[in-house]
Amino acid sequence: MGASDLLLVGLVMLLGLCGVLLPGVPGSWLVWAAVLWWALEDPRPVTWWVLVGATVVMLLSQAVRWALPSRRPRATDATRRTMAYGGAGAFLGFFLLPVAGAIPGFLAGVYLAERLRLGSHDAAAGSLRTTMRTGGSSVLAELFACLLIMGAWLGAVFWG
Template sequence: MGVWQLLLVGLVMALGLVGAVVPGVPGRWLVWAALLWWSLAERTGVAWVLLVAATVLLLVDQVVVWLLPSEGGRGGGMTRRIAPWAGFGAVAGFLLLPVVGAVPGFVGGVYVAERRRLGGHGRAAAATRAVMREGGTGALVELLACLLVAAAWLVVVVKG
């Protein structure tokens, strides 16, 4: 697979990561489609194992999101105002403290967005809890699964 095609696959995965936190965009399916594209082009054992593992992870992720108690449904608490902050926080946390750092980063991003909107700590903390109850947790679970798939793909591509 050429460099340009790898960049396009990475771009589709990045779009999927954005879609994981933006309501109405099929994030996990964009990440999976990019991985499928890469696997079909590579045709190696590692590519197929990664595709199967990612498929299982993303299916389990979808079931978990469906089973989460949510007052507002998937993405109900995530607005277009909060999504960039939450996504940036999760990615930064994921990079600083691999895997587990995405959780406090996501919640911290939601808090920062609400703090900017509401001004005070108490009201921002209450709004953050409300966002997480109303669908933010589902967005976090989906983003974490997509980050794991994208990171695994990136490690395989870099290691060659």
């Protein structure tokens, strides 16, 4: 697989990560489809192991999301900007503190967005709790699964 094809796969994955933050967009399935595309184009065994792992992670994340509250961040005054901050925080946290940093990064991003919007610590903390209870945890679970898949893909591309 050439460098331009790998770049396209990476761009589809980034589009999928952004899609996770927007209600109604099948972001996680875009990430999985990018891994499928890569595995079909690159016949090495590692690509198929990454695809199998991505499939398992996707199925587990769908089961976890089913058990969590539904995605209704609009009902809590959480804006798209809030979810964008949370997504950026999760992305940065995932790479700054490998894997585990995505969760505190997401929380910090949502808190920062709410702090900027509302102005006080108490209001931002309350809004963070409400956001996580009414759909933020579902978004975080799906985003974390997609980051795991993307991290496995990056690992296989660079070190596999």
